[in-house]
Amino acid sequence: MPSTTPVPALAAPAARVHESLVLEPRDVRFDWAALPLHWIPDEPMATHVINVLHLLLPEGERWFVKVFKDALPLIRDEQLREEVLGFIGQEAIHAEAHQEVLDHLLGQGLDPRPYVRQVSWLFQRVLGDKPGLSPARQRENLIERVAFVAAIEHFTAFLGNWALNSPGLDRAQADPTMLDLLRWHGAEEVEHRSVAFDLMVHLDPGYARRIRGMLVSGPLLVHLWVRGARFLLAADPTLDGRLRPTWRETGRIAKRGLLPDPVRSIRSGLRYLRPGYHPTQEGSSSQALGYLATSPAARAAAGR
Amino acid sequence: MDLSTPPPDLYGRPRADTFFRFLTAFGDRYSPALGSPLLRRNPRRPYSRPTEALQLVVTARRRVAADVVELTLADPSGGPLPGWQPGAHLRLALPSGRERHYSLCGDPADPAERSGYRIAVRHLPDGGGGSAEIHDTLHPGTRLTARRPRNGFAFCAEPAVLFLAGGIGITPLLPMVREARRNGLDWHLVHTGRSADTLPFAAELRALDPARVHQRTDDEHGGPPTGAELLAHAPRGAAVYCCGPAPMLTAVQRALDASPAASLHFERFGAAPVTDGEPFTVRLGADGPELPVPADRSALDVLREARPDLPYSCKQGFCGTCEVRLLAGAPDHRDRRLTPERRADGALLPCVSRAAAGETLVLDL
Numbered sequence: 001m002p003s004t005t006p007v008p009a010l011a012a013p014a015a016r017v018h019e020s021l022v023l024e025p026r027d028v029r030f031d032w033a034a035l036p037l038h039w040i041p042d043e044p045m046a047t048h049v050i051n052v053l054h055l056l057l058p059e060g061e062r063w064f065v066k067v068f069k070d071a072l073p074l075i076r077d078e079q080l081r082e083e084v085l086g087f088i089g090q091e092a093i094h095a096e097a098h099q100e101v102l103d104h105l106l107g108q109g110l111d112p113r114p115y116v117r118q119v120s121w122l123f124q125r126v127l128g129d130k131p132g133l134s135p136a137r138q139r140e141n142l143i144e145r146v147a148f149v150a151a152i153e154h155f156t157a158f159l160g161n162w163a164l165n166s167p168g169l170d171r172a173q174a175d176p177t178m179l180d181l182l183r184w185h186g187a188e189e190v191e192h193r194s195v196a197f198d199l200m201v202h203l204d205p206g207y208a209r210r211i212r213g214m215l216v217s218g219p220l221l222v223h224l225w226v227r228g229a230r231f232l233l234a235a236d237p238t239l240d241g242r243l244r245p246t247w248r249e250t251g252r253i254a255k256r257g258l259l260p261d262p263v264r265s266i267r268s269g270l271r272y273l274r275p276g277y278h279p280t281q282e283g284s285s286s287q288a289l290g291y292l293a294t295s296p297a298a299r300a301a302a303g304r
Numbered sequence: 305m306d307l308s309t310p311p312p313d314l315y316g317r318p319r320a321d322t323f324f325r326f327l328t329a330f331g332d333r334y335s336p337a338l339g340s341p342l343l344r345r346n347p348r349r350p351y352s353r354p355t356e357a358l359q360l361v362v363t364a365r366r367r368v369a370a371d372v373v374e375l376t377l378a379d380p381s382g383g384p385l386p387g388w389q390p391g392a393h394l395r396l397a398l399p400s401g402r403e404r405h406y407s408l409c410g411d412p413a414d415p416a417e418r419s420g421y422r423i424a425v426r427h428l429p430d431g432g433g434g435s436a437e438i439h440d441t442l443h444p445g446t447r448l449t450a451r452r453p454r455n456g457f458a459f460c461a462e463p464a465v466l467f468l469a470g471g472i473g474i475t476p477l478l479p480m481v482r483e484a485r486r487n488g489l490d491w492h493l494v495h496t497g498r499s500a501d502t503l504p505f506a507a508e509l510r511a512l513d514p515a516r517v518h519q520r521t522d523d524e525h526g527g528p529p530t531g532a533e534l535l536a537h538a539p540r541g542a543a544v545y546c547c548g549p550a551p552m553l554t555a556v557q558r559a560l561d562a563s564p565a566a567s568l569h570f571e572r573f574g575a576a577p578v579t580d581g582e583p584f585t586v587r588l589g590a591d592g593p594e595l596p597v598p599a600d601r602s603a604l605d606v607l608r609e610a611r612p613d614l615p616y617s618c619k620q621g622f623c624g625t626c627e628v629r630l631l632a633g634a635p636d637h638r639d640r641r642l643t644p645e646r647r648a649d650g651a652l653l654p655c656v657s658r659a660a661a662g663e664t665l666v667l668d669l
Contacts, residue, residue, distance in 0.1 A: 018455065019455065021455050024618065065625070085617050086617060089623040117305075117312070124307060125331075126331035136339055141335050141338050143345060201352075227314070234315065286461065287460075289569070290460045293543060293567035299567075302570070
């Protein structure tokens with residue numbers, strides 16, 4: 001059985017920012033055959049709050065890929081273009097990895113399709129291409145979507161950083177393969193945390209664009225998470241609808257280290273609004289790359 | 305998916321979902337509004353400019369092993385060069401037009417080195433000609449251009465580190481070794497090669513710390529080392545940084561789990577060279593131009609010359625980013641991503657997939 005241990009925060013000389021990293025996707029595979037429905041034992045609420053990731057990410061990351069592919073012709077810097085291409089490949093692999101978990105949920109009697117149908121509508125219809133717009137307006141829509149991605153990537157890096165520093169999940173004996181998925185994904189999110197932001201600034205350095213990106217996608221993400229958790233708890237065939245998520249209970253679970261603290265998560269979203277913000281100010285590339293050098297899935301990918 | 309009927313309620317109640325009705329209405333007003341004066345890119349702001357290539361001149365050349373030269377490259381006006389971190393490489397455009405990546409082997413923390421990049425190049429008689437060109441034609445005074453340093457082999461400065469270098473593979477590790485020493489990490493270096501005179505920087509390395517540098521040559525030991533032999537020097541829980549020929553990396557990967565080491569870092573080089581390739585042709589659209597794909601190049605590389613904005617990412621046939629639609633022709637699918645149904649549907653990954661000699665693949669591009 002693969003073992004995963006959180007990488008402890010590294011000493012001062014290593015905690016500096018890694019510049020100009022080459023980004024490449026990793027060909028990871030996971031075997032979910034043995035994944036229990038409640039992969040954090042006896043913690044259905046924590047399990048399902050994290051499971052919302054599997055509902056949102058396959059469609060969401062496929063949409064990121066589409067937005068960034070559309071944005072390629074607008075990029076005037078070769079290094080940024082290479083980073084964007086690396087980002088696209090990583091996101092494409094993330095989407096597939098989470099899709100497999102989603103398929104596994106269905107096999108366990110939890111039907112995620114009503115929620116996924118809504119998520120697909122969100123990304124393909126609400127945030128998709130609109131007919132009848134002039135080229136200038138299409139371009140503005142594209143840059144706006146990049147700003148949404150940049151804001152969401154702030155949260156994925158926040159969550160990735162949390163996953164890399166979450167000994168509570170190990171203490172609770174969470175499924176090691178799922179932990180590796182979360183930490184591999186989290187580490188790549190930390191690794192590429194600047195790309196979407198840098199692309200947005202490259203296309204539009206205006207502060208208003210950044211703010212709109214967060215003001216629209218931040219509350220939307222929170223709302224989707226809450227309704228996703230409520231949906232999963234209601235759809236879980238073993239719970240008979242007995243459990244309902246509450247902020248108070250979420251706060252208690254976060255104190256045990258099984259979820260990110262909701263207050264801190266919101267505060268992190270607010271930091272994105274600071275004028276001097278840059279994604280490299282949060283999380284550690286050293287820690288992320290250190291985990292990727294340890295991760296069973298990433299190491300197996302390296303041998304392919 | 306059906307994009308005309310809003311999604312139903314989450315819990316099966318017989319109505320469209322209220323929140324999604326609201327979201328859809330919001331989106332339908334938001335999108336056309338973008339581009340109006342308050343909701344657009346400020347047209348007075350200049351567009352950000354691309355990073356320029358570096359102009360460099362060779363300022364020094366010295367031999368550091370039997371067939372290895374070290375070059376120092378500086379700004380022609382003597383100004384400071386962009387900074388870099390251990391593990392970084394430089395993409396050089398050689399006078400012939402060849403492009404090659406070389407790891408930087410100087411010391412980025414030494415202020416005196418801010419004015420010169422150092423690279424070391426082994427002469428490979430059977431290589432693609434890049435190393436021969438460097439050995440034969442680059443002398444002090446030669447000018448060339450390069451891209452800014454980038455890093456595909458970042459050093460994370462774990463508390464215990466084992467460096468494994470195969471021959472010229474020492475180049476990216478050299479700056480890491482210096483940094484490990486400076487930071488007081490528990491480090492060891494195993495430097496392997498055919499014989500003592502082929503080990504670049506041997507004296508420099510020994511001078512760093514003779515107790516931590518282990519030089520191991522095939523001629524003294526009767527052959528190349530096994531993975532277990534290499535990893536025997538690892539402190540418990542060490543992070544391994546390995547740079548060397550492919551068989552060495554494979555051996556280390558296989559032996560890692562049974563060793564005291566905990567993790568493995570290595571430089572990833574993206575696309576592997578084409579094997580068993582034959583020349584074929586791609587056509588861009590039913591009536592479009594035809595492009596020949598040589599036996600040793602990928603269809604993607606050829607397509608990108610005609611369509612610079614074609615997306616791609618892994619170049620190894622697993623991420624699916626470069627997917628194109630095949631309109632006609634018999635492809636040789638070599639990816640590990642597409643399902644038989646997708647292939648039957650015309651999906652093709654040009655980063656690895658090819659066709660038989662003389663075949664023409666018509667692509668929807």
